[in-house]
Amino acid sequence: MLQQQPLDLAFQALSDPTRRAMVERLARGPASVSELAGPLPMSMSAVMQHLKVLEGAGLVVSEKVGRVRTCRVEPEALTAAERWLNDRRRSVERSLDRLGLFLEQTKPETEPRE
Amino acid sequence: MLQQQPLDLAFQALSDPTRRAMVERLARGPASVSELAGPLPMSMSAVMQHLKVLEGAGLVVSEKVGRVRTCRVEPEALTAAERWLNDRRRSVERSLDRLGLFLEQTKPETEPRE
DNA sequence: ACGATACTTAAGTGAATGCTTCAGCAACAG
DNA sequence: CTGTTGCTGAAGCATTCACTTAAGTATCGT
Secondary structure (H helix, E strand, C coil): CCCCCHHHHHHHHHCCHHHHHHHHHHHCCCEEHHHHHCCCCCCHHHHHHHHHHHHHCCCEEEEEECCEEEEEECHHHHHHHHHHHHHHHHHHHHHHHHHHHHHHHHCCCCCCCC | CCCCCHHHHHHHHHCCHHHHHHHHHHHCCCEEHHHHHCCCCCCHHHHHHHHHHHHHCCCEEEEEECCEEEEEECHHHHHHHHHHHHHHHHHHHHHHHHHHHHHHHHCCCCCCCC
16 A cells, blocks of 8 residues: 555554554553553563554554653554444444335335345 | 453454445445455455454355455444443543632632633 | 662564465456 | 356465564662
C-alpha cells in the first residue's frame, strides 16, 4: 500500500493476540512496560515492539517519567474501528431487509414464514 | 500462535485495505468473484486468496452456482469484533471516570478546572 | 560511586503475507 | 464440438512480521 490509513493501522494492530492482550490490560487502567510484559511469554524487547505498533496506530499513548514509561489506551481510536464495523454491519442488514421485503412483495402467495 | 481465535482471524482479515474494500462492496449487496475483482488493481487469483481469508474468518460466505460464486457478508461475524471494541472502550472510559472522581474527591481544595 | 532497574536500540532469523504467473477445469454460448 | 467465461490450484518471490539475543542508556536506591 502506498499510504497507510488509520483503519489499516488500527485493525492491523488489533489482529495480534499479544497486542489485544495488552489493550485488554490497559483497558483496566494504565500500566508500565514491565507490567505489560509481566504476564506475556516473551522478552520485554518484543513487548516494546508491540507497544510501538499500538502507538503507531494511535490506540495507545505513553509518557515516560524517570525510567518508567506509563501507557494507556486512547479510547477514541477504538471508536473509529467500531464505527466502521457498525456502518458495514448495518448496511448488510439493511440490504438483507430489502431483499426480504422484495421477496415478500413479489411472491405474496408463498408462505411468508419458514 | 498455537491457536487462532475467531477475533484474531477477524481483525487480521480486516487489517488489509483490499479485503476491507471487498467487505465494503459486499455490504452493499452480494457479488460474484469477478465483480469483486473488477475495481481492484490485481489478478483475480489474488482476489480469490483474499476471499479465502475473509471466509476463513467467517466474515464472508459464498456459494457456487454454475460457474459463478456469489459472495455475501456474514453480519454476525462483524458483531463479535464490534463488541470486543465496545467492551474495551467502555472499560477505558469507566476507569477514566473513576480517576476523575478520585482526583476530585481527594483534592477538593484545588481548582477543579484547568 | 556502584549496582540494580527499566527501558531502548540494532541486528538477525524463520515464518507468514500479498502478490505474481501459469496451468488447469467445469459451465455456458453458439 | 469449440471457444470463452469464471473460477481454482500450485509454485515462486519479495516484503513484512514476530520474535530473539546482545549491547546500550538513563534513572534510582544505598
